[in-house]
Amino acid sequence: MIDVISAIFDLNNPAHVVHWHFFEMSLSNVIVICLMLVVFVLAILLPFPGAARRQAARTLKGKSDSAARR
Amino acid sequence: MSRYTNRTREWVGPYAHYDLVKELCIALGVMTLLAVVLTILFSSPDEKPSTIAQWSTAMPADFVTTAVSELDGTSGTAEYGPPYNHAAEGQHATFLKPQEWLGVSHPIDTASAYVYEPLQTIPGDAAVRAATATYKAAPAAKRKQWTEAYSQALEKATVGPAGTLKVAPGEYGPVPIMMNALLGLAQTGGLEGNLLRSNQFFQSDYTKPLLFMADGKLLEERAEADHLLGEQWGMMNETGSYPGQSWLWLYTFWYQIEPFKASENADILVVLLMTVLSLAFLLIPFIPGLRDIPRWIPVHRLIWREHYRSTPSPES
Amino acid sequence: MSVGATPPPSSGAPGAGASGAGASGAVASTSQGKRSWTVRTREAGVGALPPEKLLPDGQPTYVDSWIYVFGVATLAALMVIVGSGLILSLKGPAWWHDTGVGHFFNSIHLWAVELFFFTMVVHLWGKYWMAAWRGGRARVWMTGAIAFLIAIPAALTGYVSQQNFDAQWISTQAKDAMNSIGAGAFFNVTNFGQMYSWHILLFPIAVVGVVAAHVLLVRRHGVVPPFELAERSKPPKQGHPETDGAPS
Numbered sequence: 159m160i161d162v163i164s165a166i167f168d169l170n171n172p173a174h175v176v177h178w179h180f181f182e183m184s185l186s187n188v189i190v191i192c193l194m195l196v197v198f199v200l201a202i203l204l205p206f207p208g209a210a211r212r213q214a215a216r217t218l219k220g221k222s223d224s225a226a227r228r
Numbered sequence: 229m230s231r232y233t234n235r236t237r238e239w240v241g242p243y244a245h246y247d248l249v250k251e252l253c254i255a256l257g258v259m260t261l262l263a264v265v266l267t268i269l270f271s272s273p274d275e276k277p278s279t280i281a282q283w284s285t286a287m288p289a290d291f292v293t294t295a296v297s298e299l300d301g302t303s304g305t306a307e308y309g310p311p312y313n314h315a316a317e318g319q320h321a322t323f324l325k326p327q328e329w330l331g332v333s334h335p336i337d338t339a340s341a342y343v344y345e346p347l348q349t350i351p352g353d354a355a356v357r358a359a360t361a362t363y364k365a366a367p368a369a370k371r372k373q374w375t376e377a378y379s380q381a382l383e384k385a386t387v388g389p390a391g392t393l394k395v396a397p398g399e400y401g402p403v404p405i406m407m408n409a410l411l412g413l414a415q416t417g418g419l420e421g422n423l424l425r426s427n428q429f430f431q432s433d434y435t436k437p438l439l440f441m442a443d444g445k446l447l448e449e450r451a452e453a454d455h456l457l458g459e460q461w462g463m464m465n466e467t468g469s470y471p472g473q474s475w476l477w478l479y480t481f482w483y484q485i486e487p488f489k490a491s492e493n494a495d496i497l498v499v500l501l502m503t504v505l506s507l508a509f510l511l512i513p514f515i516p517g518l519r520d521i522p523r524w525i526p527v528h529r530l531i532w533r534e535h536y537r538s539t540p541s542p543e544s
Numbered sequence: 545m546s547v548g549a550t551p552p553p554s555s556g557a558p559g560a561g562a563s564g565a566g567a568s569g570a571v572a573s574t575s576q577g578k579r580s581w582t583v584r585t586r587e588a589g590v591g592a593l594p595p596e597k598l599l600p601d602g603q604p605t606y607v608d609s610w611i612y613v614f615g616v617a618t619l620a621a622l623m624v625i626v627g628s629g630l631i632l633s634l635k636g637p638a639w640w641h642d643t644g645v646g647h648f649f650n651s652i653h654l655w656a657v658e659l660f661f662f663t664m665v666v667h668l669w670g671k672y673w674m675a676a677w678r679g680g681r682a683r684v685w686m687t688g689a690i691a692f693l694i695a696i697p698a699a700l701t702g703y704v705s706q707q708n709f710d711a712q713w714i715s716t717q718a719k720d721a722m723n724s725i726g727a728g729a730f731f732n733v734t735n736f737g738q739m740y741s742w743h744i745l746l747f748p749i750a751v752v753g754v755v756a757a758h759v760l761l762v763r764r765h766g767v768v769p770p771f772e773l774a775e776r777s778k779p780p781k782q783g784h785p786e787t788d789g790a791p792s
Contacts, residue, residue, distance in 0.1 A: 165271035169469040173455050180484055182461045186471040190662065198666050201610040202530050209534060212244040212605040216538055219242035236679030239769050243602035248616075255613065255620035259663075263624050263656045272651035274641060275709040311729045319724040326726030333729040432737025434715075439734070442716035451713050458717070467710050473703075475661050475696065495724035510689040513677035523771060527673035532770040535606040 241539075273467045275454075280423070280437060283446045284414035288393050289385045291414060292407045294444040296382070298338040299363075299403075300375035303443040306338040312439070313337070319496040327496070334435060342440055346422045347409055356409040359402035366401065374401035391415050458483055478502070598763055606770050611674075614667035615762075621660035622755060626748060628653040633744050637707060637736075657699060664692060676768045684765060687758035694754060698747035704733050705740045715739075 174185040235241075284291040297303035301315065309316030311333040318327030347360055363371060381395040388394045392408060413419055423437040441447050448457070456462035463480035466472035482488045482498045491497060512518050522528060529536065631649045632640060640646035668688065677685040704715040715733045722728040732738055 166269050169270050170273060170275075170467075171469055172453060173465065173469045175455055175460075182455075183477075184455060184465050184469070184472065186466075186469055187464055187474045190471045190474050190658070191477075194662060194665055197662075198611075198669050201614065201666065201670070202527070204610050206534075206608050206610050206612075208244065208246075209608070212242075212534070212608055213538060215242040215244040215605050235772070236769055237765075238679075239604045239606075239766055241769075242605045243600075244605050244607075245601060246603035246607065247601065248599065248603075251613070251616055252620065255616045256623055259617060259620040259624050259656070259659055262659055263621075263628075263652045266655040266658075267648060267651035270651075270655075271647065272654045273710065274647065274650075274706075277707065277709050277712050308723075311723060311732075327724055327728075330726035330729035334732060432740075433732070433735040435732060435734040438712060438716050441712070447709075447713055447716060450709060456713055463717075471658055473699065475665070493724070495721045499721055499725050506689075506693055510686055510693070512672070512689075513682040513685050519675065519677070522673050522675040525673075528675075528771050531609050531611055531670070531674060532606055534608045535770050536773055538605075 270470070273470050275450075275467045278441060278446050278450065279417070280414050280419045280441065281417040283441060283444060284411055284419075285391055287444070287446055288387055288391055288411055288415075289382050290445045292385075292393055292411055293379060293382045294440070295342060295407055295410055296375050296379050296403065297443065298342040298440070299406075300372060301338065302375075303338055305336060305439045305443055319493040321493060321496045321500055324496070324500075336436060336439065341423070341436055343406065343410060346413060346419055347406060349418070349422060350409055350413060353409060355405055359405035359409075362402040363406060370401070374399070374403045378403045378407070478505070592764055593760065598760075600763075604767060604769065607767055611666075611670035612767070614663050614670060617663040618660060618667050619755065619759070621656055621663055622751070624656040625653060625660055626752070628656055629744065629748070637705060637740055641707065657702070661695070661699075664695070668692065674768055675771070678768050679765070681761075681765045681768055684758065684761045687754055687761060691751060691754045691758055694747065694750050698743065698751055700733070701739045701743035701747055705736065705743050707736065711736075 169186075176183050176185055176188050280291075294303060298306060301307070305312055307315045309318040310327050310331055313332060313336060317325065320328070344360060344364075347356055350356055363374075366374075377398050378395070378400040381398055381400070382393070385393045385395045391411070393411065395404070410419075413422070420437065423440060424431040424434065451457050451462065452460070454462075454467045455465050456467070458480070461477075461480050461484065463476050463483075464472050464474055479498065479502055482501060483494060488494045488498055508515065508518070628649050632646070632653060635646060640650035671685070671688065700714070700718060704711050704718065718733045719728060722731055722733055731742075
């Protein structure tokens with residue numbers, strides 16, 4: 159079955175090229191690089207699961223540190 | 229050690245439950261799924277390789293012009309220098325001449341490899357043998373005269389029946405006989421295996437046929453159509469519209485600007501520059517300024533915003 | 545269930561060889577035992593990475609961003625590369641040209657490489673902006689950088705082993721850079737046999753080895769803590785401990 163599956167999108171055609179001054183980059187590479195930047199920004203901005211768990215750990219640590227100091 | 233050093237070296241603050249093995253398994257599943265989805269969506273490129281038979285059939289004039297340049301030592305390979313021959317010193321950067329120092333490790337005599345030896349394999353062709361013997365016996369100046377005249381005539385050559393070449397009459401000596409025989413051999417596919425031939429039965433080194441083809445224009449024309457030429461930033465690109473090697477952006481960048489662009493030593497200069505930059509990248513922890521930028525530009529405030537909100541400052 | 549304070553275990557061997565228990569294979573702590581290379585190796589290994597440090601079930605609470613998953617994502621992509629490469633090598637270098645199944649696994653291999661570099665670069669950006677070399681973690685940064693730098697020629701040997709037009713072009717172009725620095729004398733990109741060997745054996749060993757060292761160093765030193773905010777107003781001094789990348 160795998161033999162008869164060909165790509166859904168055929169990329170075997172001449173690349174579109176992005177020109178900017180003397181920079182010349184294939185559109186697919188531009189997309190990859192832009193995606194990297196977008197993913198990096200999202201990775202930093204999106205909230206990470208487990209905040210409640212981490213806060214509970216901080217609270218517990220705070221209490222045990224206070225108890226140790228007394 | 230300061231308290232800051234202690235806290236940076238070893239965290240004594242709170243820990244939360246974190247399942248690393250589960251995280252790795254999830255990551256493996258996600259990456260596998262992504263790779264499979266991308267495969268189903270886009271597959272991968274596989275443009276068939278060019279062969280000498282194709283080259284000599286589609287571009288007979290270019291093939292013969294290249295073969296003549298191999299014969300008279302004016303081709304790119306013939307004039308390359310180490311590691312193929314001593315025809316040039318190779319690239320250098322001031323006193324650094326590693327190409328010359330490492331010497332000729334893959335000797336290729338282009339006239340023998342690409343003309344004499346293949347012609348010898350054509351059985352029973354007395355005319356070709358005689359022509360080759362005549363050429364070899366002639367003085368160097370005469371041979372040069374023949375090959376230069378023939379190369380010039382090839383610029384206006386026409387393709388005759390069965391892929392043969394017709395050139396204007398002239399003083400070419402035995403060169404046309406040799407070249408027509410070589411062209412015929414190439415067009416029937418006899419040259420592919422011939423150039424791989426070495427002392428062994430099994431072959432895995434394609435240096436000779438690749439250098440021969442690279443001396444001509446076929447590979448270059450295909451590359452230009454696929455935006456793979458150096459001046460097209462081709463080092464980053466893949467055939468078709470596939471994403472390529474975007475991580476090579478800085479490496480290929482230098483080739484586009486002076487002084488590298490027009491330099492005969494562009495390769496060694498760019499490699500040396502990239503070596504220095506790579507070392508700097510490796511040694512960032514020890515380079516003042518470079519290692520301080522993350523402190524000055526507080527992206528970390530965003531990354532660790534939950535921590536900073538939840539944790540009192542050391543002074544409080 | 546949250547874990548409170550679980551500081552990482554202090555360095556030091558957990559008494560290997562101290563008892564005379566024959567069943568475990570540990571010999572009594574005689575002077576001969578102390579000179580034993582085996583004992584020293586074991587004590588050094590376990591001392592540097594006791595099990596709770598090698599596979600901790602907790603992370604500092606400041607590990608609270610999606611940026612942290614890009615290291616393990618890169619590792620996972622590398623595993624897909626190796627796995628698909630293993631399958632490709634089972635049937636030899638011509639298989640993917642001849643069958644749809646072969647082409648399928650070649651495509652996975654290629655996209656896994658794209659994903660590998662993608663996640664590695666995002667991981668690298670994150671680690672730079674965290675100045676993750678702080679607190680004696682310079683070797684962590686350096687092994688990561690070396691992994692990136694070795695991955696590039698590893699990919700090159702793959703590209704020139706494809707046995708298609710792309711391989712023809714890349715090899716005849718890359719040879720100039722190799723020859724210019726003398727590497728072409730012993731690293732011939734137009735020699736398929738050599739390049740294939742480097743690609744399926746030598747470079748994978750190198751990449752996996754460096755990545756393993758990188759991951760073990762992360763486990764050894766822990767994930768770098770955040771910058772101290774109160775300190776940010778002070779200009780970094782030369783040899784400042786926080787920016788001092790000297791290994792511990």
